[in-house]
Amino acid sequence: MNRDGAAGSAPKGLSTATWTPDNGNGTFTNPLFYDEFSDPDLIRVDDWFYLTGTTMHTMPGVPILRSKDLVNWEFVAYAMDKLDLGPAFRLEGGNHIYGQGIWAPSFRYHRGKFYIFTNVNGQATQMFTATDPKGPWTRTPMKRSFHDLSVLFDDDGKAYVVWDHQEMRLAQLTEDLTDIVPGTERVLFAKDAGMGEGAHFYKIDGKYYIISANYAGGFRMPAARADHVLGPYEVHQAISLHEDFGMASSKRLGTPKPPFETWGPDPAAKHSLALHQGGIVQTPAGEWWGFSMMDFNAVGRLLSLSPITWKDGWPYFGLPGNLTRTPRTWVKPKTATPQPVRVPFQRSDDFSAPRLQPLWQWNHVPVDGKWSLSERPGFLRLHALPATSFYDARNTLTQRAIGPTSTPTVLLDASHLKPGDTAGLGLLNLPYATVGVERNADGLNVVFHDQRLDQRVRVKINGTRIWLRADCDFLTERARFSHSSDGATFTPIGNEVELLYQTFTFQGVRYGLFNYSTTGAEGGFADFDSIDVHQPHPRGLMRPIPYGRSIQLASFRATTGLAAGGGRLASGVPTRFEVVDRRLGRVALRSGGRYVTVDQDGDVTLGAGRPGTAQTFQWIETPTGELVLMSLANHRFLRIDPQTKEIKVDSPGPMPDDSDGARFIWSQ
Numbered sequence: 001m002n003r004d005g006a007a008g009s010a011p012k013g014l015s016t017a018t019w020t021p022d023n024g025n026g027t028f029t030n031p032l033f034y035d036e037f038s039d040p041d042l043i044r045v046d047d048w049f050y051l052t053g054t055t056m057h058t059m060p061g062v063p064i065l066r067s068k069d070l071v072n073w074e075f076v077a078y079a080m081d082k083l084d085l086g087p088a089f090r091l092e093g094g095n096h097i098y099g100q101g102i103w104a105p106s107f108r109y110h111r112g113k114f115y116i117f118t119n120v121n122g123q124a125t126q127m128f129t130a131t132d133p134k135g136p137w138t139r140t141p142m143k144r145s146f147h148d149l150s151v152l153f154d155d156d157g158k159a160y161v162v163w164d165h166q167e168m169r170l171a172q173l174t175e176d177l178t179d180i181v182p183g184t185e186r187v188l189f190a191k192d193a194g195m196g197e198g199a200h201f202y203k204i205d206g207k208y209y210i211i212s213a214n215y216a217g218g219f220r221m222p223a224a225r226a227d228h229v230l231g232p233y234e235v236h237q238a239i240s241l242h243e244d245f246g247m248a249s250s251k252r253l254g255t256p257k258p259p260f261e262t263w264g265p266d267p268a269a270k271h272s273l274a275l276h277q278g279g280i281v282q283t284p285a286g287e288w289w290g291f292s293m294m295d296f297n298a299v300g301r302l303l304s305l306s307p308i309t310w311k312d313g314w315p316y317f318g319l320p321g322n323l324t325r326t327p328r329t330w331v332k333p334k335t336a337t338p339q340p341v342r343v344p345f346q347r348s349d350d351f352s353a354p355r356l357q358p359l360w361q362w363n364h365v366p367v368d369g370k371w372s373l374s375e376r377p378g379f380l381r382l383h384a385l386p387a388t389s390f391y392d393a394r395n396t397l398t399q400r401a402i403g404p405t406s407t408p409t410v411l412l413d414a415s416h417l418k419p420g421d422t423a424g425l426g427l428l429n430l431p432y433a434t435v436g437v438e439r440n441a442d443g444l445n446v447v448f449h450d451q452r453l454d455q456r457v458r459v460k461i462n463g464t465r466i467w468l469r470a471d472c473d474f475l476t477e478r479a480r481f482s483h484s485s486d487g488a489t490f491t492p493i494g495n496e497v498e499l500l501y502q503t504f505t506f507q508g509v510r511y512g513l514f515n516y517s518t519t520g521a522e523g524g525f526a527d528f529d530s531i532d533v534h535q536p537h538p539r540g541l542m543r544p545i546p547y548g549r550s551i552q553l554a555s556f557r558a559t560t561g562l563a564a565g566g567g568r569l570a571s572g573v574p575t576r577f578e579v580v581d582r583r584l585g586r587v588a589l590r591s592g593g594r595y596v597t598v599d600q601d602g603d604v605t606l607g608a609g610r611p612g613t614a615q616t617f618q619w620i621e622t623p624t625g626e627l628v629l630m631s632l633a634n635h636r637f638l639r640i641d642p643q644t645k646e647i648k649v650d651s652p653g654p655m656p657d658d659s660d661g662a663r664f665i666w667s668q
Contacts, residue, residue, distance in 0.1 A: 014348035015534040019402055021071050021305075022332070022341045027585040028071045028305065029329045029540020029621075030245065033344070035400035036300030036508040039198065040278055041107040041150075042291050045114075047284050047336070050107060050133055051291075052079070052116055053303070056507055057101040058361035058398060059083065062116055064133050065344050069335045070281075070289055070305055072342040075358045079116050079128040079137040084365045091364040091394050097121070098430075099506040104198060110153040115177070117142075117151055117161075125149060127177060143179035150201035150210070151177075152229070160229055162188070162210055165197040170230070186230065194222050194237035200279030203229075209315070211239070211279050213292075218242065219276035221292060223314060240292060240306070240317035241324040242271040246622040246654035246663070249273055250297040250477045253430060253502035260431050260452050262500065268657035273297070275326060280308055280315050285334040290317045290326075296623075298429065298499035299403040299474040300508020319635040321600070325652045327630055329540055329620040331584055347399060347533035351380040356397075363396040363428060363512060371395050376527055379413070382515040384421045384523030390434050390449070393516035398428055401509040403474035404537055404623060408511045411487065411529040412437060414444060415464035422447065423515035423526030425468040427479060430504050433497040435468050435481040436514070437461070439524075446483045448494030457494045461485065472509070474499070475624055542625045547581040549668055553589075555640050556626050556663035562640065562647070564591035569606055571645035580611060586632070588615045598633040602650035626663035628654050637662045 019034040039054040048066050051073065055061035060078035067073045083102065088095035100121035108115040116128040116137075125142040146163035151173070153159050159173040161180065168188045171180035188210075189195045196214025203209075210224045210233065221240035224233040249272035254261040266272040278292025288308035296302045306317040306326040316323040319330075345359035351373055370383040380397065387393040410425045417423060417439040424436025431451035438447045444464065448457040467484040479497040482490040499509055513531070517523030552574035554561035561574035577596070580588040588611035589596040595615040597607035607615065617629040617638065629638040637651040639662040651662040 014350060014530060014532045016346075016348065017535055017538040018343050018345075018347055018533075019535060019538045020341055020343055021540060023329070023540050023585060024341065025585050026332060026583070027329055028332050030304035030326070031294070031296070031302035032071065032073070032305055033303060034299070034404065035302070035402040037303040038293050038301035038506075039104040040291055040293060040303050041105055041200065042279065042281050043107050043109055044281055044283070045109045049281065050076070050109075050114070052105050052107045054103040054105070054506070055101065055361065056099055056103055056505065057097045057364055058507075059365055060361060061102045062105060062118060062128060066133065067339075067342075069339040070283070070291075070333050072339050073344045074342050075344040077134045077137070078358075079130070079135070080139065082365050083120070083126075083139075085120070085123055089365050091392055094392070096392065097364065099504055102126070103506070104148045106150045108151050108153060110159075115151065117146070117149055119145065119147065119149070140178060142177075148197040148199055150199040152201040152203060152208075154203060154229060160201070162199045162201045166191045166193070166195060166214075168195055168199060168210070168212070188231055188233055189224070189235065193235050195224060195235060196222060198277035202280070207313070208233075211315075213277035218271045219274040221276055221278070221317065225313065236314050238324055239314055240275050240290070240326070243275045243317070243324070243326045243653060244271050244273040244294065244656060245328045246624070246626075246628070246656055247273050247294075247296065248656035249295075249501075251498070251500055253500045253504065256430060256502075256504040258431075258451070258454060269655065269659055271656070275304060275306070275317070283333050284336070287333055288315060289333055290315070292317070295501065296403065296508075297474065297501045298477050298509050299401055322635040322652055327618060327620065327635070328622070329585060329618060347402065347535075348531060350378065350530040351528065352378050359399045360397055361399070363398050363510075364394065366395050371397070378529070380513065380528040381525050382423065382513065382528070383525045384418070384423070384515045384517040386518075386520050386522065387516035388518065390426050390428070390432055390512075390514055390516070391430075391451075393514050396426070396428065396512045396514040398510040398512040399533075401427070401472060401474070401511055402533065402535060405471075405473045405475065405535070407469060407471045407534045409467055409469040409532045409534070410513065411465070411467050411531075413465055413527040413529060414439070416524045417444070417515075417526060418517070418524035420517050420519035421515060421523040421526070422518070424513075425470060426512040426514055427470060427472070427497065427499070428510040428512040429499065429508070430502050431500070433479065433481070434514070435470065435483065435493060437466055437468075437526075446493060448481055450495060450497055452498065452500075453495065455495060459483075459493060470511070472499070474509075541621055543621075545585065545587065545619050546579050546666070546668065547587070548579065550576040550578050551666045551668055552576055553627070553664045553666055555642075555661055556658050556665055560640075561664065562596075564594075564606060567594065567606055569596065569604055569647050571640045571647060582611065582616045585619055586616050587619050587629075589617070596638075598631040598638075598649045600634050602634060602636060602648050604638070604647045604649055622654055622663065626654075627666050628662050628664070
């Protein structure tokens with residue numbers, strides 16, 4: 001289970017392109033990873049940044065990544081190989097820890113030692129320590145549980161912990177950091193003060209700050225500050241608010257068992273998916289950056305990076321003129337030397353390495369003697385253990401699904417399955433969906449199962465070598481399964497699967513390789529030759545910026561758009577504008593000898609002269625691919641009001657329902 005080393009390159013013949021936030025032009029596009037990285041905590045030690053987050057019921061857990069520019073990350077280690085605290089951690093006896101394993105870690109460095117404090121439902125908070133982030137890491141249970149804790153090592157050597165919801169509690173930790181000093185626990189806030197949970201505790205320039213996440217008709221990030229660690233604390237109810245990059249919420253799961261009930265989605269006009277739960281960090285160059293997660297629907301909770309603007313002593317997420325709002329695309333943090341594009345994981349795998357790649361995690365604690373990479377070199381072998389369903393199948397090997405769209409294709413040798421065995425590819429979620437090969441008394445069948453609809457489709461096959469595929473679109477929240485006998489022609493099977501966001505497992509969709517027996521006894525084995533994860537959109541732009549070309553800008557879902565004529569701008573039949581390269585992913589829009597020009601009040605004209613700040617826009621795509629243009633004059637977005645047809649640059653960010661008219665479709 002040693003996962004030391006870099007991500008490496010994908011095996012020959014398999015897909016290598018994977019999501020990177022680095023646009024290659026000095027800018028980045030959120031999210032940092034288009035797969036789940038929730039409840040993040042981030043620290044800087046010298047010129048390295050270190051990051052960890054929630055891993056719930058998957059093993060190994062508590063990942064550690066590192067970066068020098070906050071954009072390009074590499075895998076370092078897992079702090080925890082396994083956490084086995086009873087039958088539920090092993091999926092035994094009908095018990096499980098879905099959504100109840102490792103969550104909301106607090107990452108700290110103090111006097112040459114790394115610390116990660118993290119929660120486990122029904123258990124004491126766990127403390128992991130190491131002198132080297134690569135490990136070895138030592139686990140020590142604390143004496144009690146601290147919900148969503150954050151630890152602060154003060155300048156005088158004392159350590160404090162903040163935890164809990166809304167009221168939040170503070171106490172001094174004992175010298176061994178396993179308990180609180182008697183008599184030091186105190187409540188910090190009134191329930192209605194506006195603080196939430198997910199605390200991140202800092203001391204900055206002599207002041208104490210607590211940054212949290214609060215749900216108040218939508219997520220926001222409150223902050224509190226004090227001159228003394230014990231308070232009193234002043235509360236600011238939103239240093240980040242409404243930032244969802246224009247994403248609308250999808251349907252949600254309301255009940256964890258069949259018959260599954262759903263709710264939503266929320267009205268598209270509502271900022272239901274706003275950035276929340278995170279903190280701030282300062283770079284060696286003196287810049288401040290914020291990090292926080294956002295519910296990206298079924299793919300999970302994703303991590304984003306935000307420029308921080310200090311104003312009146314508060315660290316606002318966002319830019320001057322548009323505080324609390326994060327641009328989806330912005331200039332990368334300054335570094336002493338340029339950093340190459342790095343990604344922490346490779347996703348395609350031919351299982352030719354002697355150890356599992358760092359991306360892989362087991363669903364609960366694995367049975368080590370029942371899987372192998374060496375019994376048949378070049379294959380992952382999974383022995384069938386008894387289970388009643390995919391959901392309680394042991395030794396399911398998983399990786400996080402990745403957006404915005406991706407297609408995992410698995411090549412399976414099913415020749416050694418025994419009657420009652422089912423092996424294949426699953427979308428581990430609640431509800432789940434699978435496509436697998438099942439051996440019955442009459443031979444092999446490809447079987448599709450949609451748990452939400454309780455639908456199964458079986459197709460008899462003759463061969464034992466079969467490709468299984470899932471086409472997953474996390475913008476439409478749909479997936480389709482198919483199978484092939486030659487790896488070239490794929491036949492769809494079953495209905496289109498609806499992907500749901502849910503908080504019962506507290507994870508997004510995961511791709512899982514499984515083999516289990518429904519006979520109540522151990523079965524045969526399945527050999528997985530490879531998994532190929534194809535991603536058609538691995539960058540922050542689905543379409544490259546058309547520098548030097550003449551384009552038209554039509555309003556989203558409209559035939560009218562930006563029109564220039566008679567030296568002025570209007571909403572009408574779109575006219576052509578030349579896209580002038582302003583570097584760093586920025587453009588000026590020229591019509592004839594004039595440029596679209598913005599003043600600080602957001603008024604828009606066609607101005608003569610050479611382009612400068614007033615004529616420059618950051619070219620940004622929404623997650624669904626529409627164009628939005630953020631002016632460098634006031635850091636707000638160009639829009640055509642759908643009712644008045646007035647052209648302004650005053651939108652703080654695209655509305656999920658486009659009610660502000662900030663989205664455009666460009667064409668040549």
